[in-house]
Amino acid sequence: MTSIYFDHAATTPMRAEAIAVYADAAAAGPGNPSSLHASGRAARGRLTGARDTLAELLGCTASELVFTGSGTESDNTALFGAASVQRRKGRTGIVTTAVEHHAVLHACQRLEEQGFRLTLLPVDEWGRVSAADAVEAIDETTAVVSIMAGNNETGTLQPYAEIGEIARSRGAVMHVDAVQAFGYESFDLHAMPIDLLSVSAHKINGPQGVGLLYIRRGTPFQPLLQGGNQERARRAGTENVAGIAAFAEAAKLAAGNINARRRHAEDIRAALLQALASELGNDAIVLNGHADLRLPHIANVSFLGIDSETMLMNLDLAGVEASAGSACTSGSLQLSHVLTAMNVPRERLQTAIRFSFGLGNTRAEAEKTAKIVATISARLRKR
Ligand SMILES: Cc1ncc(COP(=O)(O)O)c(C=O)c1O
The missing domain is CATH 3.40.640.10 (Type I PLP-dependent aspartate aminotransferase-like (Major domain))
Structure with a gap:
């Protein structure tokens, strides 16, 4: 895989x-x-x-x-x-x-x-x-x-x-x-x-x-x-x-290639968010962070009802590597100090996943990831 x-x-x-x-x-x-x-x-x-x-x-x-x-x-x-x-x-x-x-x-x-x-x-x-x-x-x-x-x-x-x-x-x-x-x-x-x-x-x-x-x-x-x-x-x-x-x-x-890099990252990000919304419905996901005043390569998304650790583990098993926050806190699974400072409600805090994009990523990967998230969500919600 x-x-x-x-x-x-x-x-x-x-x-x-x-x-x-x-x-x-x-x-x-x-x-x-x-x-x-x-x-x-x-x-x-x-x-x-x-x-x-x-x-x-x-x-x-x-x-x-x-x-x-x-x-x-x-x-x-x-x-x-x-x-x-x-x-x-x-x-x-x-x-x-x-x-x-x-x-x-x-x-x-x-x-x-x-x-x-x-x-x-x-x-x-x-x-x-x-x-x-x-x-x-x-x-x-x-x-x-x-x-x-x-x-x-x-x-x-x-x-x-x-x-x-x-x-x-x-x-x-x-x-x-x-x-x-x-x-x-x-x-x-x-x-x-x-x-x-x-x-x-x-x-x-x-x-x-x-x-x-x-x-x-x-x-x-x-x-x-x-x-x-x-x-x-x-x-x-x-x-x-x-x-x-x-x-x-x-x-x-x-x-030296900021514009091309920005376009590429934005494209993958948009593809992932669109695909997640269509797979899961708009009510199941919340975007954390500023909608416009932001870097192009990061999407922090809360999947309501599924805690970050469970989602990350399942994503990893399915071959998708993402993170629950910054790399150094993800090992210890502390709640993010960033989202805490933003006064994000506890449920969003506990269910946040950071996807970040760059060299080598494709729209097809974004679309596949959304399908994988949908499968994981359906399986976990059935339990
Ligand atoms: C905003 C920011 N500052 C500092 C660092 C630390 O950089 P390094 O991993 O090179 O020590 C990072 C790494 O994640 C970062 O994202």
């Missing part, structure tokens, strides 16, 4: 072009970009090429980009790195949203334990924060504001640019977690009110274990890791050269 992979928000298949670049770099032999000899210079050349590509795609300069080991590391580095310097200027407030990924939320909670004042902006029933709430929350004592671009569970987009204007006008550092949005939303960083931005390679058909952090020139920042002077002393540790080269290749094909 070939499975249908509808969990691209958790991780994506690495694309052939990126695998080829990875293999080429890995096969090139040893090469530490910090070494002065020829092999080192060759590795450094790959790193420089990748950084230049990414800088062009993001509208920033290459020296403002730091390679990390994951989106999580980028988020942590951004928050701890900026907050500690801001604190020295008497800024002790952290403002974020209740629906961030745990890479941001847990880092912010750690900062709170260290004496920062944490404000979690609420969201509406579609998972969006309001700029008006941000205006209230951000003041001259705010150190860092962290707002995700698009949510990983519902796809809902946040008004991060609007909030970035407010944050920067009040002297706070603005961080955006763009891990889900990069490759679907375009970023022109020098023109945007953003100081720090996190990206992850494995969400855009690149390798796992490679992240990127944009640090606008002049942003208050102190490195998290101590060690060598790699990445201009902003992230110690020998760079993952092959992974970074493959990441740049994947980024070129993702951020």
Whole structure:
């Protein structure tokens, strides 16, 4: 049985072009970009090429980009790195949203334990924060504001640019977690009110274990890791050269083809939702998240009457891979903090499934999935 992979928000298949670049770099032999000899210079050349590509795609300069080991590391580095310097200027407030990924939320909670004042902006029933709430929350004592671009569970987009204007006008550092949005939303960083931005390679058909952090020139920042002077002393540790080269290749094909990628994801999403509605009836399903202000590749659907775990297990047995929320909470099956913050009724909360789409998916897979869901629903309801 070939499975249908509808969990691209958790991780994506690495694309052939990126695998080829990875293999080429890995096969090139040893090469530490910090070494002065020829092999080192060759590795450094790959790193420089990748950084230049990414800088062009993001509208920033290459020296403002730091390679990390994951989106999580980028988020942590951004928050701890900026907050500690801001604190020295008497800024002790952290403002974020209740629906961030745990890479941001847990880092912010750690900062709170260290004496920062944490404000979690609420969201509406579609998972969006309001700029008006941000205006209230951000003041001259705010150190860092962290707002995700698009949510990983519902796809809902946040008004991060609007909030970035407010944050920067009040002297706070603005961080955006763009891990889900990069490759679907375009970023022109020098023109945007953003100081720090996190990206992850494995969400855009690149390798796992490679992240990127944009640090606008002049942003208050102190490195998290101590060690060598790699990445201009902003992230110690020998760079993952092959992974970074493959990441740049994947980024070129993702951020360089946003419109086509959006159309493809929208097409699969629409096909799945239409087919689910016709198989199950409109009353049996509820869409969680914003209907329009959203990323194209995520559909969070509650199948009323069937709890998420049972539905996921049955889908898996039938060869459909989806998720109950973010990947890290699905193992422990906690109720989603995102849907909870949206005040979604308990029944919808307990029955939510996240389908997420991308490279390789087809409309036929979406239609087949809807039929499989219908069969599972009918079987479970008969019990
Ligand atoms: C919005 C968001 N931020 C951060 C992360 C963490 O990225 P990584 O898996 O590369 O650590 C994820 C991963 O799911 C995410 O969706």
